[in-house]
Amino acid sequence: MxxxxxFSAIQRRKLRIALAVLAVVMGASIASTLLTVSFDIxxxxxxxxxxxxxxxxxxxxxxxxxxxxxxLYKMKTIFWRHNIIGYSPYLSxxxxxxxxxxxxxxxxxxxxxRIPGVHRTFIGNRKADEKEATIRTGVxxxxxxxxxxxxxxxxxxxxxxVNTAEKSDLKRGDIFSAEFGSKNAxxxxxxxxxxxxxxxxxxxxxxxxxxxxxxxxxxxxxxxVSALTKPEPQEKIDPFLxxxxxxxxxxxxxxxxxxxxxxxxxxxxxxxxxxxxADNEGKLLNKFEWLMFLITGIAMTSASLGxxxxxxxxxxxxxxxxxxxxxxxxxGYQIAGLFFAEAAVTGIIGGAIGILIGIVLARIVGMWVFxxxxxxxxxxxLISGIxxxxxxxxxxxMPVKKAVEIExxxxxxxx
Amino acid sequence: MIIAKNLVKxxxxxxxxxxxxxxxxKGEWANIMGPSGxxxxxxxxxxxxxxxxxxxxxxxxxIETTKLNQKERTRFRRExxxxxxxxxxxxxxxxxxxxxMIAQYFHSIEDEKEAKEALVHVGMEHRLHHMPSQLSGxxxxxxxxxxxxxxxxxxxxxxxxxxxxxxxxxEAVLExxxxxxxxGRTIVIVTHNPEIGEIGDKIIQISHGEVKY
Numbered sequence: 001m002x003x004x005x006x007f008s009a010i011q012r013r014k015l016r017i018a019l020a021v022l023a024v025v026m027g028a029s030i031a032s033t034l035l036t037v038s039f040d041i042x043x044x045x046x047x048x049x050x051x052x053x054x055x056x057x058x059x060x061x062x063x064x065x066x067x068x069x070x071x072l073y074k075m076k077t078i079f080w081r082h083n084i085i086g087y088s089p090y091l092s093x094x095x096x097x098x099x100x101x102x103x104x105x106x107x108x109x110x111x112x113x114r115i116p117g118v119h120r121t122f123i124g125n126r127k128a129d130e131k132e133a134t135i136r137t138g139v140x141x142x143x144x145x146x147x148x149x150x151x152x153x154x155x156x157x158x159x160x161x162v163n164t165a166e167k168s169d170l171k172r173g174d175i176f177s178a179e180f181g182s183k184n185a186x187x188x189x190x191x192x193x194x195x196x197x198x199x200x201x202x203x204x205x206x207x208x209x210x211x212x213x214x215x216x217x218x219x220x221x222x223x224x225v226s227a228l229t230k231p232e233p234q235e236k237i238d239p240f241l242x243x244x245x246x247x248x249x250x251x252x253x254x255x256x257x258x259x260x261x262x263x264x265x266x267x268x269x270x271x272x273x274x275x276x277x278a279d280n281e282g283k284l285l286n287k288f289e290w291l292m293f294l295i296t297g298i299a300m301t302s303a304s305l306g307x308x309x310x311x312x313x314x315x316x317x318x319x320x321x322x323x324x325x326x327x328x329x330x331x332g333y334q335i336a337g338l339f340f341a342e343a344a345v346t347g348i349i350g351g352a353i354g355i356l357i358g359i360v361l362a363r364i365v366g367m368w369v370f371x372x373x374x375x376x377x378x379x380x381x382l383i384s385g386i387x388x389x390x391x392x393x394x395x396x397x398m399p400v401k402k403a404v405e406i407e408x409x410x411x412x413x414x415x
Numbered sequence: 416m417i418i419a420k421n422l423v424k425x426x427x428x429x430x431x432x433x434x435x436x437x438x439x440x441k442g443e444w445a446n447i448m449g450p451s452g453x454x455x456x457x458x459x460x461x462x463x464x465x466x467x468x469x470x471x472x473x474x475x476x477x478i479e480t481t482k483l484n485q486k487e488r489t490r491f492r493r494e495x496x497x498x499x500x501x502x503x504x505x506x507x508x509x510x511x512x513x514x515x516m517i518a519q520y521f522h523s524i525e526d527e528k529e530a531k532e533a534l535v536h537v538g539m540e541h542r543l544h545h546m547p548s549q550l551s552g553x554x555x556x557x558x559x560x561x562x563x564x565x566x567x568x569x570x571x572x573x574x575x576x577x578x579x580x581x582x583x584x585x586e587a588v589l590e591x592x593x594x595x596x597x598x599g600r601t602i603v604i605v606t607h608n609p610e611i612g613e614i615g616d617k618i619i620q621i622s623h624g625e626v627k628y
Contacts, residue, residue, distance in 0.1 A: 001513070001516055001517060001520035001525050002520070004509070004513060005506075005509075005517070008508040008509065009508070011508075012508050320504070321506060321507075324504045324506065325506075325517070325521065326489065327463075327465060327492075327498055327504075328493070328498065328517065328518045328521060328562065329489065329492060329493030329518060329521035329522050329566070330489075330521045331486060331489045331490070331521075332485075332486070332489075334521060407465070407466065408465045408492075409460045409465040409466045
């Protein structure tokens with residue numbers, strides 16, 4: 001009888017139920033989209049944020065010293081090596097170009113670096129390939145926003161910052177001489193560089209050319225590193241004071257501090273966070289997550305109000321029927337059970353449709369915003385399903401309370 | 416069986432029932448009569464535990480019903496009272512037999528065979544699976560009587576049960592009530608109809624909320 005009452009009530013009020021289902025579909029699809037994106041995107045967004053700059057700076061361990069260029073590959077051998085997206089070493093000094101003192105920096109533009117050892121790939125447990133490990137790194141990787149009007153420089157060529165080009169009247173194809181003490185080198189302008197930063201007032205050449213000019217082969221004065229990190233806890237951590245268990249957890253978590261610690265273990269240099277970028281990155285990811293949860297909350301609250309409105313109308317229309325059921329013996333629990341079951345059906349149907357729409361939307365958002373496919377995972381689907389059911393039931397609470405309070409005497413009073 | 420003492424029911428400032436006192440014995444047929452708005456339905460609501468009085472005492476089947484809370488009143492009603500309404504009041508989306516079985520469902524468990532027997536008893540064996548909209552007024556009222564009887568209540572309360580019926584159907588319905596009365600059930604009918612008034616054992620006359628009998 002329960003199922004007969006339930007389904008005949010649904011069948012007779014298709015439009016009302018459809019409206020309630022629609023409210024749940026909208027809430028569930030938004031929740032499902034945002035939760036799927038939120039769960040999958042942290043890593044993807046981290047990579048996106050990395051394109052806005054490096055977050056670790058390596059400096060020589062003592063005043064006047066340099067970092068050995070040949071040691072830099074070791075960054076790709078630490079525990080969190082896969083989180084090191086790229087690095088770019090710099091060697092800078094002031095040179096004289098056309099009687100003007102200008103900073104000339106040598107760096108990796110897009111360098112292939114060999115990592116000693118072999119790189120193995122596997123299919124299941126079977127080794128599929130084994131080759132020498134290499135990475136490509138340089139400013140093209142860690143500073144993709146650099147805009148070059150012309151070509152990236154080869155050996156003997158230079159990028160001239162947009163301000164320097166204007167000040168020194170240098171154009172693409174021009175050849176200029178840079179003097180450093182008694183030495184000098186000639187470069188051809190391959191392109192004009194705009195970064196919106198200090199580089200606009202500098203000349204950028206390959207690291208080898210700069211080392212040759214400054215007479216510092218194999219040496220660099222700083223390295224900027226781009227690493228995928230997780231926001232640090234608020235309190236400052238001193239790894240040497242941590243108990244062994246906590247130290248393990250800290251070491252095996254991609255905090256910027258633990259990655260810097262591991263870099264310092266393999267390279268003779270001091271690692272410093274580039275605070276602004278690192279902090280903002282963590283804060284932005286946290287804000288993004290909160291924004292997702294906030295929008296999900298608002299969407300679900302709206303869905304709940306939609307269900308509540310549809311259910312209130314339904315109960316008002318069925319006032320006599322409820323009064324009759326109570327008059328012939330239904331108690332409050334039986335009445336509430338009927339309406340909550342109706343709400344649960346609404347939540348389940350709306351939730352299922354909404355989740356399917358959400359999965360499709362998440363893929364579209366992933367492709368559109370992050371250029372990556374976002375695959376559905378069980379956790380957001382489960383959460384969205386539970387939320388859909390919960391909003392349908394919560395939205396029905398007040399109307400069901402009113403239904404339970406209907407006096408059976410309405411039948412005899414003829415209200 | 417039903418003992419009312421100084422029963423008062425007030426709706427805000429309106430006093431619908433004033434100091435009503437009467438007794439209806441077990442197996443008696445009592446008709447509550449009076450003009451419109453005199454308080455007949457209010458009195459029936461109180462006896463059927465559909466409403467609670469403002470003050471006074473009402474003992475039904477040995478239970479002081481004025482002391483019951485809403486949940487207890489519901490339980491008491493489904494165990495002891497069968498209700499028949501003037502407007503029939505069937506669930507429009509259930510068939511005749513389902514309208515009887517719903518009372519079983521709210522009471523305990525459904526028994527289709529028993530529901531069918533109840534409908535046969537009121538002469539509705541040919542309309543078991545018809546929807547209310549496919550039944551005449553008299554047929555709907557007979558289904559409602561079957562529903563009122565399905566849980567074997569001791570007391571049948573009816574509010575103008577023949578008010579919307581033609582002469583032929585009125586007679587058929589009254590015949591069922593006569594039969595129930597002869598089986599020993601207590602019957603309380605609210606009616607305007609003097610012919611029904613003559614059938615019963617007792618008339619409780621109400622005027623402006625005051626009982627005279």
